[in-house]
Amino acid sequence: xxxxxxxxxxxxxxxxxxxxxxxxxxxxxxxxxxxxxxxxxxxxxxxxxxxxxxxxxxxxxxxxxxxxxxxxxxxxxxxxxxxxxxxxxxxxxxxxxxxxxxxxxxxxxxxxxxxxxxxxxxxxxxxxxxx
Numbered sequence: 001x002x003x004x005x006x007x008x009x010x011x012x013x014x015x016x017x018x019x020x021x022x023x024x025x026x027x028x029x030x031x032x033x034x035x036x037x038x039x040x041x042x043x044x045x046x047x048x049x050x051x052x053x054x055x056x057x058x059x060x061x062x063x064x065x066x067x068x069x070x071x072x073x074x075x076x077x078x079x080x081x082x083x084x085x086x087x088x089x090x091x092x093x094x095x096x097x098x099x100x101x102x103x104x105x106x107x108x109x110x111x112x113x114x115x116x117x118x119x120x121x122x123x124x125x126x127x128x129x130x131x
Contacts, residue, residue, distance in 0.1 A: 051102030
């Protein structure tokens with residue numbers, strides 16, 4: 001991604017996760033019900049490069065905003081803020097015993113937000129692989 005190199009000055013690896021549509025069984029999966037989800041051809045992409053510290057610098061192209069977080073004291077930004085998804089993934093990975101390194105992250109995607117197509121899950125999966 002050209003924007004990543006322009007912003008951070010280094011090359012990046014790209015991680016991508018698809019959105020999904022739930023053909024049947026919306027909100028029944030966590031109640032042991034039957035579901036029939038399928039991936040769709042809309043994606044969340046994360047360009048990532050390591051840092052030498054324990055800081056996360058997270059840029060969202062979709063929201064035109066940059067957020068920084070410290071892996072030694074991860075906290076959310078504000079209720080319903082987009083950055084809570086990547087910060088939450090980092091928190092969960094750290095809490096499970098994975099010692100993360102800092103990273104520069106650039107998030108972009110074409111999954112329609114708030115449309116029930118799992119854009120949040122796609123961000124979390126792509127971030128998980130990137131970290």
